[in-house]
Amino acid sequence: MFDLLRLPGIKPVDLRTGNNRITIVAEAVDDNVPACDGCGKPMYRHGKRKNIFADTPMEMQPVRLEVERPRYRCDVCKCMVVPELGFLDERRRATKRLVDAVRERCLGTTFHDMADHTGLSVNSVKNIALDMIAELDRTVCYETPVILGIDEVNLAGDMRCVLTNLATNNVFNMLPQRTQDHLKPFFKDMRDRERVEWVCTDMWRPFKRSFAQYLPNAKLVIDKFHVLKAASEALETERKIFQSQLTKNERIHVKKSIRWITLKRPKNLSLEEQEALLEVRRSLPAIAHAYDLKEMFYRIYDDPDAESAKHAFEAWENALPDQGLEDFKKLAKTVRNHYDDIFMYWNSPVRITNAYTECLNGLTKIANRMGRGYSYDIIRAKVLYAKYARKVGSGVRVASISGIQQTVEYGPHIPTLVESAEAGEMD
Numbered sequence: 391m392f393d394l395l396r397l398p399g400i401k402p403v404d405l406r407t408g409n410n411r412i413t414i415v416a417e418a419v420d421d422n423v424p425a426c427d428g429c430g431k432p433m434y435r436h437g438k439r440k441n442i443f444a445d446t447p448m449e450m451q452p453v454r455l456e457v458e459r460p461r462y463r464c465d466v467c468k469c470m471v472v473p474e475l476g477f478l479d480e481r482r483r484a485t486k487r488l489v490d491a492v493r494e495r496c497l498g499t500t501f502h503d504m505a506d507h508t509g510l511s512v513n514s515v516k517n518i519a520l521d522m523i524a525e526l527d528r529t530v531c532y533e534t535p536v537i538l539g540i541d542e543v544n545l546a547g548d549m550r551c552v553l554t555n556l557a558t559n560n561v562f563n564m565l566p567q568r569t570q571d572h573l574k575p576f577f578k579d580m581r582d583r584e585r586v587e588w589v590c591t592d593m594w595r596p597f598k599r600s601f602a603q604y605l606p607n608a609k610l611v612i613d614k615f616h617v618l619k620a621a622s623e624a625l626e627t628e629r630k631i632f633q634s635q636l637t638k639n640e641r642i643h644v645k646k647s648i649r650w651i652t653l654k655r656p657k658n659l660s661l662e663e664q665e666a667l668l669e670v671r672r673s674l675p676a677i678a679h680a681y682d683l684k685e686m687f688y689r690i691y692d693d694p695d696a697e698s699a700k701h702a703f704e705a706w707e708n709a710l711p712d713q714g715l716e717d718f719k720k721l722a723k724t725v726r727n728h729y730d731d732i733f734m735y736w737n738s739p740v741r742i743t744n745a746y747t748e749c750l751n752g753l754t755k756i757a758n759r760m761g762r763g764y765s766y767d768i769i770r771a772k773v774l775y776a777k778y779a780r781k782v783g784s785g786v787r788v789a790s791i792s793g794i795q796q797t798v799e800y801g802p803h804i805p806t807l808v809e810s811a812e813a814g815e816m817d
């Protein structure tokens with residue numbers, strides 16, 4: 391029979407098809423009887439043993455490999471041995487070449503598809519993947535960002551911490567949570583900690599405490615995305631308060647579109663929407679007032695430098711009425727509480743790149759596409775070690791890390807990850 395297996399030490403003796411798989415029966419080449427490991431005396435043949443392994447698919451079908459090996463016995467020690475075959479992964483009940491093929495592809499497909507395709511159990515595929523992820527965690531090395539973004543994204547049922555390189559738009563790392571308990575040890579052990587010059591995040595206070603002592607050169611800047619979001623939310627609160635006061639009949643007349651018209655920036659309104667906004671001004675002065683305050687707040691960020699932005703904020707704060715608009719007052723308080731970190735924006739490179747919002751939107755899109763049936767660890771690996779996205783725009787250098795030459799990459803490119811997620815290539 392033609393040796394279609396090309397595996398050393400065995401030869402195929404039979405091939406069966408059916409049940410949507412190919413079964414190949416192979417025998418170990420049994421030419422010399424070994425000597426006993428214990429006493430050195432020659433052993434005797436003592437029957438045969440058959441084991442089943444999964445092998446790489448053929449003709450698009452899983453291959454079941456039945457390997458028959460001789461057993462040898464030592465009369466003196468009463469021990470029994472079966473010759474080892476180097477190409478088998480006995481623990482995984484698969485050939486090593488199949489395990490390698492699964493490792494190569496498992497993060498880019500579902501474990502169920504991989505199991506169907508190879509004849510392995512879903513659990514075996516998962517265990518191979520987990521082994522590989524542990525290895526990647528030990529060996530893959532991403533460049534410490536000069537501008538580090540930190541945010542929360544909902545993944546696998548919880549808010550997870552995502553660290554990004556905002557200068558290059560790459561994912562740097564992911565942590566299960568954004569508490570000090572997770573961040574402090576991470577920063578403590580981070581390679582090239584002194585490289586970080588900027589940390590960009592939201593108004594989450596414990597954060598500053600978690601990095602201050604470990605990132606000696608980092609300045610905190612609160613990204614405008616989060617600050618402006620608070621202004622839009624304050625406007626939404628006013629709209630909801632107003633709508634809740636209406637009767638059901640009236641509510642039908644207040645079109646849902648008020649929400650979209652008032653949330654949009656004026657420059658993005660169509661002619662029709664501009665008309666509708668005028669109508670809101672005529673008939674709903676309270677909403678119009680909240681809308682104007684939202685817009686006035688947004689325009690703070692149009693100011694060219696920190697000084698004029700601070701003045702614009704003060705003017706906005708003074709324009710708030712004594713009564714009502716509580717969420718706008720809360721926003722004023724928040725800005726006061728984070729004053730330096732918010733106005734640091736004008737002196738930071740974050741202002742020029744605008745990468746923070748892009749990163750965050752990208753990660754949210756990826757998160758929305760994934761997360762069905764996967765644990766956090768698997769999703770993290772799919773994002774963090776996605777091969778195609780790691781290749782994009784990544785200047786790679788070789789560095790000596792604790793005395794070992796290692797390749798340093800930039801990490802997966804977020805726009806490329808988003809493209810793949812949208813094409814369904816990450817499931």
Ligand SMILES: [Zn+2]
Binds near residue numbers: 430465
């Ligand atoms: Zn012996």
